[in-house]
Amino acid sequence: MITIFRLRYEISFLVLSLTIGVLILISARGLPEPTYEPMGAAAFPSGIASITVFLVVLKVFRIFVEKKNLLSFEDDEESQLSLLKSFCMLLIFIVFVALVCLFNISFWICAFLFMLLAMAFLKRPNSFRNFAVQCVFLIFFSLVLDYVVTDILYFNF
Amino acid sequence: MKTLMTALLTTVAMTTASSGLATESYPTQPIRLIVPFGAGGGTDGLARAIQLSINNNNLLPEPIVVANAPGAGGAVGTRQLLASDPDGYTILQIHQEMFAASAIERVDYTPKDFEPIIQVSEACMFVAVKEDSPYTSLDEMISDIDENPADFRQADDIGGATHFPSVQLMNAAGVQWPIVPVGATSARFTSLQGGFTQMALLSPLWLERAAGKIRPLAVLGNERYDFAPDLPTAKEQGYDVTACLNRRYWAPAGTPQEYIDVLADTIEAAANSEEVQKYLAESGEVLKIVKGEELSDLVDKEYASFVEVAETVKGSLSN
Amino acid sequence: MIGAYLEVFSLSGMMWVLIGTVVGILIGSIPGLSGAMVIALALPMTYYMQATDALILLVAMYIGSTTGGLISATLMRMPGTESAIMTTLDGFPMAQRGEPARALGLGVISSFIGGMFAWLVLTTLSPLLSTLAVRFGPYEIFSMTVVALTLIAAISKGSFMNGLLAAALGALFALPGIDPISGSLRLTFNIAELDNGFNLLPVMLGLLVLGQVMIDSGKKSESTIQKASSSKKVTFSAKDFKENLWNFARSSIIGTWIGILPGIGGTTASIASYSVAKGFSKNSSKFGSGCSEGIVAAESANNAGTVGSLVPLITLGIPGSVVTAILLGAMVMHNLNPGPLLFVQNPGVAYTIIAGVLSANIIMLVVMWFATPLISRMMYVDKAWLLPPIIIFCFIGAYSVSGRLFDVIAMSGFACLGYILVRAKVPLGPFIIAFILTPMAEENLRSGLVVYGNSYLPLLTRPIPLFFIVISIITAVWAVWSEIGQTRKAKL
Structure with missing residues (x-):
């Protein structure tokens, strides 16, 4: 066995x-x-x-x-490898894809939530200050991505 | 509660009103033009030229956006049109490849599932052989195939848009020859150059592009090319076969007629603009506007001619 | 001709090359975003530019993206572009050993040398080679792919059976879709989305990038990458150069030639060059564990192939790859008539492209030379900050193929497959190589049958196919023989 x-x-x-x-x-x-x-x-x-x-x-x-x-x-x-952690990551991604493609929620909101969650999952934020900085940065990054996806690549989810 | 209800009702009423208004002021959002082939090709080139002309000259209140959806000989993009709402905000530009795919039943849709908006251009193929080939006319080629059928091959794309006229040519000539599937026109030219095939149907821009490397035998169109008046058509040589690719715009079936009219008029205006004229001249295509009833009839007639030879195309001919 | 060089090396010309190269490197280095994608996006923008500026911008992007792919391939085992697949095999183990700067430096120098060699060929031998290349018919290409396929045995060391099985599986996944010969559908199981089979991009992103992301995010503790000791600052040593002199030359020649063949491209060029390098090498057993030769072979060949694919484009007007097709589109758009007469009618354009290649290569070297020490520190950045954005880029990349959810789903499926394969200690290289080469082999073998009247005989009577087939038989027999020998030894 x-x-x-x-x-x-x-x-x-x-x-x-x-x-x-x-x-x-x-x-x-x-x-x-x-x-x-x-x-x-x-x-x-x-x-x-x-x-x-x-x-x-x-x-x-x-x-x-x-x-x-x-x-x-x-x-x-x-x-050193955990199957559970890997598939949790995949699961978060699948939820992100479902939100974007099936529920038609704004790309930047999904991308922001996804990255925030995934980062927190990989490494627990150690201070509130860092977390806030991370949030601001991720919102900015997601907005840039949103622009690329909707106004340059014309994705039609 | 009552106020909420009123608010809701007002919203609903307003939405209805605004959608009712939309019929008069179409379009109110960007129109998505699907190009079912990759960037850089002929379909993409014309679509982008038209898009540029519409957007630069403000022919529509909203811009046109081009989205490439390549794959499966145009079927991936065509399916996206099929799945979209018939609201006039998603259109497609494709040529006869669409008829080919449905005639050999590779896809489960037919041209009936779409509404043709307008035809913009025409590019009639020509029969090309290598520069050092012994043939100087279709007759010579055909009679030689009759005598030595084992040595003659055509470079084409089995089941593709030019395979159908190739079979029509075989029928008109009363001989059969094998087709080597190589792919797009550039691959056919390569195959001719390598001496692996003896003949290919090429698009008109290759007449200039491949000058000195190939010899044209016949134009597969109703008229001779303006830029090559010495090259006779196949019809003049006694073979009534045409092989023209027409770039047409399509909407999903059920799209309101007034939207189709708006789109057709806009695209026609764009096609007549200087930029598009210049693009067409450079790519060896000619402007050939057909729309409305006339276009529907043309589509029906052409599709029927594809279905007619579909069985042969599907593979009753072998070496 | 001199005029064209002066124009490219003028201030504005250099500016476009710089922009193109840097954008190319950046996009190429992000797993998920491919060079072809950014070049396709840039094409409509070049409507508004002068023809020569447009062409050098696009060419610079093409060269930059091929080089950029090596960054993530080396530092994270995730190929940034398709042509960097082979670089992951040796680049990553070397970087993980604590020598990321050396691995990157080797890759950059190899890219430069490969690119410069191909540029030399492009300027001097283009017309001759392109007429030779079109004579490379279906059987020639088929037998060449067979040689490249024997590499599968070579890189499956230690797990011969696993490698073969992975290759068989990769080949199976390449089959559904439109049959290349009869044009009818096969093995699509009535799923309309499978009409086009599986695209390379989602497969590569899933198997090699997302699968790797899953492995990385499943690590229980922080991985301990050795910080480099003394070799930290050395990006390139004379010793590495001397040892690989012959390798540079050979890989550049192979890469350029395969690049010139219409419709083959840089990825296959690096596969072939890697397998030849391994065959010739004295320490072939070290391939795949971070040896300099592997990096040199893969990176010289893919850049040489990139530049080589411009040969049929400017001499015959034949686009040999997705990117060259876009370049051809740009030429048509700007009323330049590509084709055999380009050198006659518009020699300036041909020389502009050639000069653009030279200047993009030089700028690429300069940019990467200064950036390498900085980039190599990315190796030590916490993965938690990198993985989530990479996943988003993978999503964008897969969706951009033709704008459908199917490719994203396929990518996720291949990520799971990649995860299982890695955990089962099955090498991924054979899978992806077989996936790329099998359709090429099948299409050419079968269309060869049509060309030669249903006869397999020309495979043995034509000199080039015969040569390749003999080589592949020898390689295959040798691989099986040494595998049997090793198993025996292990048992004793």
Whole structure:
């Protein structure tokens, strides 16, 4: 069980590769026969997908055979990373995207709130004074970005 | 509570009134012009020239803004128009690539889902061979293909806007030849130069740009080019095929007619301005305004001619 | 010709070059904002400018942005532009080791040398090389991409299988969209947004930038980057230069040539040059762990490729990349007729571009030379201040591709994928390289079949494809062989 937990990223990677490989293998079967040249639209997808599936099988086989090697250590870099923190960051970003694109809230407000929250999340503000300075700076920065997005790039969220 | 209600009602009434007013004073906000291709290309060039002319000469109370949305042969931008409200504030400029995509059913929309506003320009392709090619006319080319079909290839873009007239040319000539998919006109020119293909349809600006490297055989238009009066049309040589790209402006279906009229008149005025004339001359295109009923008929007729050869384009021909 | 140089090196000419280069470097160094984006934005503004000023401004931006990409690639392992992808491999490990100034200095000098070499080619051999380049047909390009693809095996050291699997996955993600040959849709699973497949920008931003942001923000404690001791102030040493003399020359030649080929570009140039450098190097095992050769190979080649792509533009009027297409648009806009006759009809314009390249290269070197010590301190800035703005820039970059939410969603998805890959110790390089090269290989192989009447034989009868294929077979066999050898050794 511990082995599986330690290999959780390897296993997710393999499962993901297998799923995509099989998915493409199946849908490549539905592609039309080649008309312009002998390879056709399906040759590359089925070829590469087969290689993917083959490599996954080979890799799984190796994990079982060479169990010992993989069990050996957990390096320090690994223990320094937190999955939760990373995905919280992504979540904050997704909320930002939803606010901008789906709820049509002003870009600068979203950008300001996002950056404030993300910065506070990464590093807790240590004094009120610093926090206030940060806010002022971020509001200014967000307004500049808002100008770029609406009046130069003409984004239409 | 009552005051709040009154306030709310007043607001609602005012909004209705202002939107009612808007019909008379369209536009009240910037108009977004979608260019479904990348910056620097022919579609982008004309759109920006028109935009510049409208904004500089204050032809509209509100500015036009150009937004590039490249991808999938123009389908990404066209879909954005499809998804936008028919309120006259989102328009699109595209040429026959739109017909091509729907004729081969690569997309689930047809020209019927849009309202044509105005056609501005026309650029008729010409048949080009390499400078050292043995052919000097369409007849020579066709009869040689008849004899040695294995050695002749055309550089084009399978399923693209010029593939359809290429098939029409094949039908008119009664012979078939393979098409090598290379992409845009610059890639076709490259392929001709490398000797990998023998013929390509190029846009008129290449006549001057590639002078000395290619030999034009025929204009695929109804008339000869003004700047090259010696080059005969395909029709004069006995092949009734035209391949013209017309840059047209579109609005989503259901856009009020009076808005379309405002837009058509504004774009026409811009197209007649000096800046746009200069741009068109430089890019080898000619001004060809078509609008209103006439344009709808033209679109229907042209789209039908695309659908007619769609099956062949989709791939019944092989080597 | 002299007139053109005088104009470019005049006060106003230098001003436009300076503005262009600095803006290019700035935008290029921000992950999320690409050079192509700022050049596309600048295009309409140049309507109001003189033709020559407009062209040198755009050319300077192009060169500046290619160089700027190395800054964030080196300091944060986030490529600022597409062509800096390969620079992350060695630049970041070297900077992390405590030598950010050296890594940046090497990158800047390499960019300069690559750019200057390509400029020399541009001034002297343009017409000749462009006629050669158009003879590089589909099979030639296909076999060249195959050589570059064998790099995947080379940079997957220690995790050969993982590298191959990542490459296969990258190739699969490059397939959906419009089939390059038949023009019909494939593998889109009825999702209309997938019509255009996945764009490179969102994929790169997600996998390499946002994924890295996720890793960085998940660090439990402040990372301990060693402060540089004595080498802190040294931006460039004679030793580095001497050791890489041959590498500079080779990478510049490869970069320039690949840049000249229409439709290939600086990113592929640096991939190819990196793989060749590794093949030739005595210490090839150090590639990927912060060796100077890797930085030199990647950075000389991408700048050489950038300048090289101007060759087909000014000699034949063929735009070989997104940016050169915009430059072509600028020429048309200003009534300059690009094409084979440009040198005849408007020689001034051709020489203005060439002189602009020279002056932009010099200004880039000067600006970066003075800025490098300052920029390298960014390495020690708290990540909390940098990551949130980078995320916003990624959002803007992905959305700007064609203004749709889909690209942002795709970017977030690829960020998760990148995170999983990094945590599973799967190298990201092979993924992105396969993603870039597979469509190129497929399109050229299949259109080659149409050109040569369904025959694969020309791959072996034409000299250039044969040469490349032999090289790639040797590389592949050698890679597998040494991998097997290593596994055996590990077991014993």
